[in-house]
Every structure is written in C-alpha cells, then in structure tokens.
Amino acid sequence: MATVIGYASTVFVSTPSSSSTHSTTPKFCFFKHLLKPILRRKKLLLASNIQATATAPSTDIIDINQPDERELSAKTNILACPICYNAVIQKGDTGLTIETKPRSSFECSTCKKSYYSNEIYLDLTVASGAKDYTESTPPSIEIFRTPLVSFLYERGWRQSFSLWGGFPGPDKEFELAKDYLKPVLGGNIIDASCASGLFTRLFSKSGLFSLVVALDFSESMLRQCHEFNKQEEGMPKENVILVRADIARLPFVSSSVDAVHAGAALHCWPSPSSAVAEISRILRPGGVFVATTYIVDGIYGTLPFLSTIRQNLVQLTSGHIFLSESELKDLCTACGLVDFTCVRNGPFIMLSATKPC
Structure with missing residues (x-):
C-alpha cells in the first residue's frame, strides 16, 4: 500500500550500510504447514544458494548438512494471541499442530480468548x-479497506509507483529483496501489509520459503489476495496462509519468524516505530526485515525544524509518514535492529535490517 509522490530517475545507487547502509478452492487449507517438516530442505537450500550467489556480491556458503534455527522455527507454531502474545491452538486439537478447515476456531493458550477463521483468513486482531x-x-x-481500492491495487494503482515514485517494479524489487533474504532462505516469511498479495505470490512460487503468511488489516485486500491466489498458476497454495492483523500488534510468538517483508507500506503505518518494534520482537535472532517505501530527503533532512513541522502536519491530517534515509536507519536502530543497509532510486528506497544474534 502506498501513495505516489514525485518523479525519479532510473539509476540505482547502493548506499553503504550505516555507512555500510483469500466458493473456495478444493483442499485449500490455511495452516497446513505451520508445523510441517521440511522434507526437501536440503534440495531447497542448495538450489537457492546457487541462485542467490549468482546475483549477489557475497560468496558466503550455506552449509546444507548442518541443522540450524530456521528448520526449528518452521516446525514451530508461530501464531499467537495479539493480547498476550502466547500461542493460539486450534480448538479440539490435542496436539500442537495448527491445521484448519474454513471456519475453524482457535484459542489462546493463556487468556483463553477465541479467534475464528472464515473461508479466507484468520482474524487475529485484538477486537x-x-x-x-x-x-x-x-x-x-480506511482507504485501503474499501473494495474499490483493493480491486484497483494491481490494476493500475501499484503500477503507478514505477512511473512517479522510482519503484523498479515487482520483479526487480523481488530480486533485490532475495539478496537481502539469503541468510533466511528455507524459513518462514511474513508478507506484512500484503495488500492484494503481489509479493505473497512471488514468495510462494519461488519455493524459497517453507511458509508464507499474507498479513493485512484490510478485509477487502485479503479477499482480493485470496482471489488472485486461486487464479495464479503454479502457486503452491498449501504453504500460504492469510491473516488479518494490526501491524502494531503482530499475532506471532516472539522470536519465531525468520523474515518480514513490507512492500510499499511503511509510510502507511500510523506508527512506524510501534510497527518496527513489533517486527523486531517477532524476528528470531538473525532474522531479516526488508521494506520498501518512499523517502523524503533534501531540505527536510537538513533542517530539523522543518522535519518537525512535517510530522505535525501528518498527525493533523492523518496522512502518510514519509521519512528520510537517516530517520529510517535511526528507527531500525531504536527498535533493536542492526546492520541497516539500503538501495535507493529517487524517492524509492529498499531497506534491510537484522535482528542481532
């Protein structure tokens, strides 16, 4: 989700971080693989390592024979109650596996609140x-909760980001994101503020992740995501689940997630600091956060009082929050993430930061 601003050139510049810078489909089962063993993990990691090293400057080798925390996290129930952050368990299930059919119910293991799924998604919002x-x-x-905007999102809305906002386009953005996600390939990934599921489909079809969680607060976006998932050829829907949640109250167990991706969304979040703090909480040590957004540099980045005026106007108008590169880096650092790095193209920026080990 995003709002378009500005026009940008098409030249990419790498900025060093820090200074280094959703009627139903037969057998569609939302949570089938939350605890499913990764039977083809070795093959997956070998293939992904070859592909990733072909496009990335790093020459690091992944040891496919050595068990690591990613395999354990993929077998662990990551869904949690958004009130107390303890695991939710399917009602009537005496085991630990969360495997559900449409209209299943779940219960928090601690506060006993019940949560329900419909034919499309599991609602894990506080309310x-x-x-x-x-x-x-x-x-x-609210604009993104309207059916019209959800319908238009991949029918012109998202494409406009490339024309006016410097976004290189979904395929290129996916390739850039894969480079940052190399350390966690084979694990689970949250596609936060997934909208109509453009990147959810790319992550799932790539085969690089054991579980893809499409997460959004908008019910209509999740419905559109589900429709596109049904239509997508070659998409392994069994490893995708749809969750309605608040980005500032993420319904996942702490330190259980390998990666979080947020495409063109950060500037739409009411409180970026609350959201990034939550992302930091759910990431396991070594987990990766990747996001794209628009940035505001120039005069706002050099005159602090103008930055303050800008933020006050945002608060008054309930508008989007556009930050500068230095503010994004500071935000990640303040939320406990390290190794900030980014790629820029005019107002477009893709950033990455890591949960310390």
Missing part, C-alpha cells in the same frame, strides 16, 4: 469477535 465495539482508523488506513 476480533467484538459485537458492539468499533474502532476508528485514520483515512490513510
């Missing part, structure tokens, strides 16, 4: 199940 309570969200969030 899930509330009958009378409703919560207002900023216009910048």
Whole structure:
C-alpha cells in the first residue's frame, strides 16, 4: 500500500550500510504447514544458494548438512494471541499442530480468548469477535479497506509507483529483496501489509520459503489476495496462509519468524516505530526485515525544524509518514535492529535490517 509522490530517475545507487547502509478452492487449507517438516530442505537450500550467489556480491556458503534455527522455527507454531502474545491452538486439537478447515476456531493458550477463521483468513486482531465495539482508523488506513481500492491495487494503482515514485517494479524489487533474504532462505516469511498479495505470490512460487503468511488489516485486500491466489498458476497454495492483523500488534510468538517483508507500506503505518518494534520482537535472532517505501530527503533532512513541522502536519491530517534515509536507519536502530543497509532510486528506497544474534 502506498501513495505516489514525485518523479525519479532510473539509476540505482547502493548506499553503504550505516555507512555500510483469500466458493473456495478444493483442499485449500490455511495452516497446513505451520508445523510441517521440511522434507526437501536440503534440495531447497542448495538450489537457492546457487541462485542467490549468482546475483549477489557475497560468496558466503550455506552449509546444507548442518541443522540450524530456521528448520526449528518452521516446525514451530508461530501464531499467537495479539493480547498476550502466547500461542493460539486450534480448538479440539490435542496436539500442537495448527491445521484448519474454513471456519475453524482457535484459542489462546493463556487468556483463553477465541479467534475464528472464515473461508479466507484468520482474524487475529485484538477486537476480533467484538459485537458492539468499533474502532476508528485514520483515512490513510480506511482507504485501503474499501473494495474499490483493493480491486484497483494491481490494476493500475501499484503500477503507478514505477512511473512517479522510482519503484523498479515487482520483479526487480523481488530480486533485490532475495539478496537481502539469503541468510533466511528455507524459513518462514511474513508478507506484512500484503495488500492484494503481489509479493505473497512471488514468495510462494519461488519455493524459497517453507511458509508464507499474507498479513493485512484490510478485509477487502485479503479477499482480493485470496482471489488472485486461486487464479495464479503454479502457486503452491498449501504453504500460504492469510491473516488479518494490526501491524502494531503482530499475532506471532516472539522470536519465531525468520523474515518480514513490507512492500510499499511503511509510510502507511500510523506508527512506524510501534510497527518496527513489533517486527523486531517477532524476528528470531538473525532474522531479516526488508521494506520498501518512499523517502523524503533534501531540505527536510537538513533542517530539523522543518522535519518537525512535517510530522505535525501528518498527525493533523492523518496522512502518510514519509521519512528520510537517516530517520529510517535511526528507527531500525531504536527498535533493536542492526546492520541497516539500503538501495535507493529517487524517492524509492529498499531497506534491510537484522535482528542481532
């Protein structure tokens, strides 16, 4: 999700980090592989290593014979109650596996609150199940909950990012992201603020991840994501689940996730610091956060009082939050992430940061 600003050139410049810088499909089962052993892990890692090293400057070798934390995390129930962050278990299931059919229910192992799935997604928001309570969200969030915007997202909306915002396009962005995600290939990945699931499909079809979680707050976006998933040829839908959640209250067990991707979304989050702090919490040590967004540099980056005015206007208008590169780096550092690095193209930026080991 994003709002388009500006026009950019087409030349990519690597910035050193820090200074180094969703009627249903037969057998569609949302949570079939949360604990499924990775039977083809060695083959996957070998193939992905060959592919990744062909495009990346690093010459690091992945030891495919040595068990690591990624294999363990893929076999662990990562879904959690967004209230107390403890694991949710399918009702009536005496085992640890979370495997569900449409309209299954789950219960928090601690506070005992129940959560329910429909034919499309599992709702793991705090207010899930509330009958009378409703919560207002900023216009910048509400717009993406409208069916029209969800329908248009991959029918012109997302494409405009390349024309006016310097975004290189989904395929190129996917290739760039894979380079940053090399250390966690074979693990699980959260496609945060997934919208209509453009990158969810790319991650799933790549075969590089054992589990792909498509996560968004918008019900209509998740419906559109589900429709596109059904239509996509060659997509292994059995390793994809759809979850409705708040980016600032992520329903995953702490230190259980290998990677989080957020494409064209960070500037739409009401509180980037709350969101990135949550991402840091759920990442396992060594886990990777990759995001794309728009940046504001220039005069805003050099005159602090103008930056303050900009942020106050954002608060008053419930608008999007556009940060500078230095602010993004500082944000990641403040949330406990290290090794910030980025690639830029005008107002477009892809950033990566890691949870310390």
